[in-house]
Amino acid sequence: MDQVGVLSIGAHTVARGLRRASLAPGSIAALVAMLDFVGMTLGLWFDGYFSAPVEPPASAIWMSAAAAAGGVALLWSTGAYRLDALRRFRRSVLKLLIVGFALTLLSGDTLAVTPVLAVFLVPARALGAVLVGVALDFGLTERRAVMIGGGFRTSEVMRAMAAAPGNDIRVFGIFDDRSDERSPGVVDGVPRLGTVSDLVAFARTAEIDMLIVTLPLTAEARIRQILKAVAVLPLDVRLANFSNDPAFRRRAGAPAEGGLIELVSRPLRDGELALKRVLDVVGASVAILLLSPIFILTALTIRLDSPGPILFRQPRHGYNHKPVAVWKFRSMYAADCDPTARRIVTKGDPRVTRVGRHIRRWSIDELPQLFNVLAGDLSLVGPRPHALAAVSSRQEAFEEIVEGYAARHKVRPGVTGWAQINGWRGEIDDPDTLRHRVEHDLHYIENWSIWMDLRILVMTPFRLLDGNGAY
Numbered sequence: 001m002d003q004v005g006v007l008s009i010g011a012h013t014v015a016r017g018l019r020r021a022s023l024a025p026g027s028i029a030a031l032v033a034m035l036d037f038v039g040m041t042l043g044l045w046f047d048g049y050f051s052a053p054v055e056p057p058a059s060a061i062w063m064s065a066a067a068a069a070g071g072v073a074l075l076w077s078t079g080a081y082r083l084d085a086l087r088r089f090r091r092s093v094l095k096l097l098i099v100g101f102a103l104t105l106l107s108g109d110t111l112a113v114t115p116v117l118a119v120f121l122v123p124a125r126a127l128g129a130v131l132v133g134v135a136l137d138f139g140l141t142e143r144r145a146v147m148i149g150g151g152f153r154t155s156e157v158m159r160a161m162a163a164a165p166g167n168d169i170r171v172f173g174i175f176d177d178r179s180d181e182r183s184p185g186v187v188d189g190v191p192r193l194g195t196v197s198d199l200v201a202f203a204r205t206a207e208i209d210m211l212i213v214t215l216p217l218t219a220e221a222r223i224r225q226i227l228k229a230v231a232v233l234p235l236d237v238r239l240a241n242f243s244n245d246p247a248f249r250r251r252a253g254a255p256a257e258g259g260l261i262e263l264v265s266r267p268l269r270d271g272e273l274a275l276k277r278v279l280d281v282v283g284a285s286v287a288i289l290l291l292s293p294i295f296i297l298t299a300l301t302i303r304l305d306s307p308g309p310i311l312f313r314q315p316r317h318g319y320n321h322k323p324v325a326v327w328k329f330r331s332m333y334a335a336d337c338d339p340t341a342r343r344i345v346t347k348g349d350p351r352v353t354r355v356g357r358h359i360r361r362w363s364i365d366e367l368p369q370l371f372n373v374l375a376g377d378l379s380l381v382g383p384r385p386h387a388l389a390a391v392s393s394r395q396e397a398f399e400e401i402v403e404g405y406a407a408r409h410k411v412r413p414g415v416t417g418w419a420q421i422n423g424w425r426g427e428i429d430d431p432d433t434l435r436h437r438v439e440h441d442l443h444y445i446e447n448w449s450i451w452m453d454l455r456i457l458v459m460t461p462f463r464l465l466d467g468n469g470a471y
Helices: 009-016 025-051 060-077 083-087 089-106 111-137 151-163 196-205 217-232 270-290 292-305 354-361 369-375 405-410 431-446 450-464
Strands: 143-148 169-175 190-194 210-213 236-239 261-264 311-317 323-329 379-381 414-416
Touching: 009 169, 009 190, 009 196, 025 060, 025 083, 025 089, 025 111, 025 270, 060 089, 083 089, 083 111, 089 111, 143 151, 143 196, 151 169, 169 196, 190 196, 196 217, 210 217, 217 236, 217 261, 217 405, 270 292, 270 369, 270 379, 270 450, 292 323, 292 354, 323 369, 369 414, 379 450, 405 431, 414 450
Parallel strands: 143 169, 143 210, 169 190, 210 236, 379 414
Antiparallel strands: 236 261, 311 323
């Protein structure tokens, strides 16, 4: 099941329609919060402008923005930006006006100026309610799921989820090893897309959020096999029934999940992904600006040192095992460039140019990957992206050296990572080296925090100074 198979025409058609990820509910809520912030800032500023006996100081707009930020933060902390709450326009706008009015009272204004604030807040929230309505009505924020199982049991689970309040799970396909006599081709309008062995191929082609296992409780050994096989995928895994095995007695899912039992959750949730993405965009933009002289100098020295392009593009494994084109400064002679990385670069490698030896030693050749970060292919911090056909210096495929190697693809790869700052960079000359790297990568995935990312970013320049392991 670790191998990516060939999907059926039906499965491929469904997967092709799911190539774009659904929108995170938090991103819609954040957009509405931003509209509220702008409306409240302008409302408070104009309120002060018209009510003040003298013209307010220039700093008044910043004071209004600070007060608006506090008001929006207060509403967010009370759950006012849940999508179901935002859709109830009258109740949600009333809460917004109450907070805005309270802020005017704190500033010493009177009831007479309340309409000034409402002129800005009501349209802002109305626009936000429209955006939320479109997102919910068109299923843009639905969690996409597939099921393992089939027949009556699967039908029961689907109906239970549909009846759950606030259900946002939509099932797009079923995978089952049984014959047509025991497992029909369509269950409650959901098609069977293939066998369980086809699941990894489908999940690596489509953007899926959840796997729901509906096998009977007596199939606990089979459930364990499935969990082991899907451990390489960035999916939430839920069990549709309580199991007699203590290992399966995990905390129940949210009411919107119809009582499903949580077995495995993705390493990064919606809010965490958004926070990490903000760090990536801001950090990469600042780094490109500060390092622009190094970019220019490196490009000039490469051009003067040897003929050929300045940049080199190499396909590597990205998030969920999907290929991404990673940019690097060219460090080898143009005729010797190895896009497939079938041959590991070793110490004194004759393919490396004079300039290449220096820029590889200090990892300057990796700097163009900051543009990959802005494009969303990479993150600033994460497991380093390996070549599609990566092998060790002994010509052993990485997947054959370390079991579960592909689990490091459950998050976006990074320009730097936990393994790199702990000394595991450069040539992979023996199996233990790769095992240590993968162990550090999995430790990062399992223990991620924004503070861990910041620590890695701070430590990276100091670790690069020794140049060990980089040829």
